[in-house]
Amino acid sequence: MGQIKRIHEMLQSGAITCTELTQKYLTEIENSNKELNAYITVTPDVALAQAKAVDEKLARGEEIGLLEGIPMTLKDNISTKGILTSCASKILTGYKPIYDATVYELLQKEGVVMLGKTNMDEFAMGSSCETSYYGGAKNPHNTDHVSGGSSGGVASAVGGNLAVYGLGSDTGGSIRQPASFCGIVGLKPTYGAVSRYGLIAYASSFDQIGPITHDVEDAAIVFDAIAKYDDRDSTSRGSEPTLPTLHDEIKGMKIGIANQYLNGVREDVKAAVLEAAKSYEEMGAEIVYFDLPELEFALPCYYILAMAEASSNLGRYDGIRYGYKAEHYIGTHDMICRTRSEGFGKEVRRRILMGTYVLSAGYYDAYYKKAVNLRGAIVEAFDRAFEKVDVILAPTAPVTAFKNGYLFGEETDQLEQYLSDICTVPVNTAGLPAVSIPCGEDSEGLPIGMQIIGKKFDEKTILNLAYKYEEKEDKFKETKWGVKL
């Protein structure tokens, strides 16, 4: 049984009250957050008020929903009315949205308990959580290592039992990679499956909100609650429920492995993924190796488009309407430039500059337009692959969690960090769903993750396959942190 159902039964049976449960999490956050740095803002008042409402309902002898009373967290780029939403950036100092993101609205209707807002790379730009203005979140398996990024805070909180689950966002791997680094489950839904209304934009044609959870069943429960059509997001469609088919047999399914996905991947990671493929064969699935040469261009294509979109999206931060404003300036242009130069961190400034470069006259055709059309070729390449296979199995990241200071290490140049996203970005480029689940550990005990990539709006198949693997192999490893129930 998954963690959410287990806690749900405890609440329904009266084994623990929702207030006691919430208080346990708040206490553990208080104890551990100094070290894990998973939370930017903790919201005890909100959480305890939500818990009280659940307890009152239980006291009346009413049935509660699966997500009702379950303590969770949101990445700090998901808008929450009246609660600091910082994107881990200085430029959003003090910013309290005046509306809730659709995903949080939906979860509030389910009666969830929101513990607080979690750490991330600044504006979701990074793979280690270390570009955060608040310092990076640490890996609960070993705090000398990063939690990954950009949704590092959610992954650290869920892996460290400082929340039952959380919502992150994935633009180029930001849900899957930290989930993989922290040994838990992360689902990046199909582009359009979950509403982006209230998600602070990084690259709008890539961004998707999705769950980070302990187990596959939890991911399915949360996904089904948030994958709804929303007329406030013009790209929203919703998706089919995944829970009814979660336990289905997978015999006869075709699992593809693209040879290019294994290039440059560390040996132990590759071995763990191929071991998982064997396990699937034992369950009656068929493994099909094939070539996907277009993958070679997915990474530069992604970075060109994501930076271009970011440079446009981040144009709105001017110090006038919200957030940080420079203290001293002469004239409006100077005020805006100073606000942005002082308010954005180095990586964000770098991506804005690069995005502006590829969009500027003389370079637009060579970079931006070319990348847009290349994106079409990548979409078609995946479409062709899915004519032959049901899903694609791949490593989530070419390595396990980096050491702390990875971002600032003398030997690490920026490009190297971008290259570490090689396994995750093709999914965003093609708008596909993918789920990362643990499939082993390295010699230091750090988790290894694999991802199952599906056809558009076919979350039910990837979660079904992920569930069957988890049921058979269960590579989840508990950490020493947080609430033990």
Place this chain on the structure above:
Amino acid sequence: MVTREDIENIALLSKLFVDEKDLDSLTEEMQKIVSFADTINNAEVRTGEFDNINNLSNVFRADEVLPSLPSAEILKNAPEQAEDHFLVRKRA
């Protein structure tokens, strides 16, 4: 080839200041990223025009007035405000 002048120009377009002392290192960094971006020009795949990921097309709703967010609430987030407006001083 990315030049110092390119960086100064795009910084102006981006409304960002770049310190004189950081110009050379930033130019070098950007050159590396641009060279990486250049690899897409080696792509031998035939590409047609591409529009968007889920073949979405514009849908227009009826032109009816819907409630807006209250301006008093919006102004609460402004660093400075006066008389129901955002305040931008000439200098500070």
